[in-house]
Amino acid sequence: MSSPTQITKSTTQVPIFAIIVLALIFVVGLFVVGYDQGHIFSVVLGESAYENLYIHELTHDMRHAAGFPCH
Amino acid sequence: MKTILFLAIVLVSGALAGTIHGVANLAIVEPYLDEAIGIENQNLFASGEEEDTPAFWVEYDAYRDWQKGGQVLAGAMLGTSMGALFGIVYALSRNVLPKGSDLKKSFTLAGVMWFTIYIIPFLKYPANPPTVGDAETVVLRAILYLVFIAISGFGVVGFYQLYKRLQSKSKILSIVGYAVFIGIVFVLMPANPDEVTAPMDLVNGFRAMSVVAVSVFWVSIAIIFGGLWHKLRPDTENSEIQN
Numbered sequence: 001m002s003s004p005t006q007i008t009k010s011t012t013q014v015p016i017f018a019i020i021v022l023a024l025i026f027v028v029g030l031f032v033v034g035y036d037q038g039h040i041f042s043v044v045l046g047e048s049a050y051e052n053l054y055i056h057e058l059t060h061d062m063r064h065a066a067g068f069p070c071h
Numbered sequence: 072m073k074t075i076l077f078l079a080i081v082l083v084s085g086a087l088a089g090t091i092h093g094v095a096n097l098a099i100v101e102p103y104l105d106e107a108i109g110i111e112n113q114n115l116f117a118s119g120e121e122e123d124t125p126a127f128w129v130e131y132d133a134y135r136d137w138q139k140g141g142q143v144l145a146g147a148m149l150g151t152s153m154g155a156l157f158g159i160v161y162a163l164s165r166n167v168l169p170k171g172s173d174l175k176k177s178f179t180l181a182g183v184m185w186f187t188i189y190i191i192p193f194l195k196y197p198a199n200p201p202t203v204g205d206a207e208t209v210v211l212r213a214i215l216y217l218v219f220i221a222i223s224g225f226g227v228v229g230f231y232q233l234y235k236r237l238q239s240k241s242k243i244l245s246i247v248g249y250a251v252f253i254g255i256v257f258v259l260m261p262a263n264p265d266e267v268t269a270p271m272d273l274v275n276g277f278r279a280m281s282v283v284a285v286s287v288f289w290v291s292i293a294i295i296f297g298g299l300w301h302k303l304r305p306d307t308e309n310s311e312i313q314n
Contacts, residue, residue, distance in 0.1 A: 018072075018078055018162075022078070023155070023159065025151060025155040029148050029149060030152045033145050033152065034217075058138070058141035059149075060142070061138050062093065062142040064104060064198060064201060065096040065284055065285075066284075067192075067198035067285070069216055070201070070209070071201070
């Protein structure tokens with residue numbers, strides 16, 4: 001007579017893939033919110049992105065409030 | 072580890088805590104930003120770069136509304152980004168965080184990260200409202216701030232390695248070691264080159280509220296992340312064994 005037994009095992013190993021994904025999100029997110037001065041949109045918009053500064057304006061107040069140097 | 076669940080917990084808790092941060096800013100930091108930008112406007116009128124006309128204010132209000140709304144979105148993005156870092160460190164250090172519930176663990180880690188990668192860098196390079204800051208030095212200031220955060224963060228990781236290797240009686244040495252190390256870095260790092268030209272009442276009020284709002288973020292992420300982890304347990308695997 002056999003019956004299935006449920007066991008709960010705690011695993012500590014973190015998949016390296018998950019770490020890489022999170023590290024990328026960290027770097028890109030920090031750059032967009034804290035540092036972009038038109039760099040990202042310049043890929044599609046060209047030089048005008050450095051004058052319009054869409055991302056800078058979008059994140060402007062958060063930059064100040066979170067302590068990033070802004071301008 | 073249930074990878075997808077783990078990633079979902081990290082991203083959701085970061086985005087939520089970041090949104091809370093953005094809303095907290097709207098409530099307590101914005102009045103100072105408005106006041107500071109008001110000074111900038113007066114300077115523009117005084118120098119003749121802009122004219123104090125109704126058209127100016129219509130454009131200005133629309134622009135400020137966009138910035139204010141934008142910062143809640145920016146909060147969600149920054150929160151997701153910082154949450155990703157938090158998630159990495161949590162997953163790698165969970166076994167050595169204090170025994171007990173995941174809420175206790177996440178509070179401990181959030182406290183360490185808040186102190187070492189926010190408060191200490193803030194004491195050296197405090198946040199400034201608009202009107203303070205020379206555009207010529209923004210790249211230098213951005214680099215200094217980021218470098219100091221990185222040195223402090225990696226310093227913690229380094230001294231944590233020492234902490235693990237020391238006998239329990241001497242573990243305190245690693246904390247003292249970090250304090251001495253970061254104290255030296257604090258003194259050696261160049262100061263912010265800009266003069267603070269705005270009224271000090273405004274700057275100090277802004278800085279205090281800025282610290283409160285960022286602290287709200289760290290408390291929020293500790294609660295949300297720890298709570299979700301506790302409920303959903305991404306670190307467990309259920310398997311059925313036939314006896």
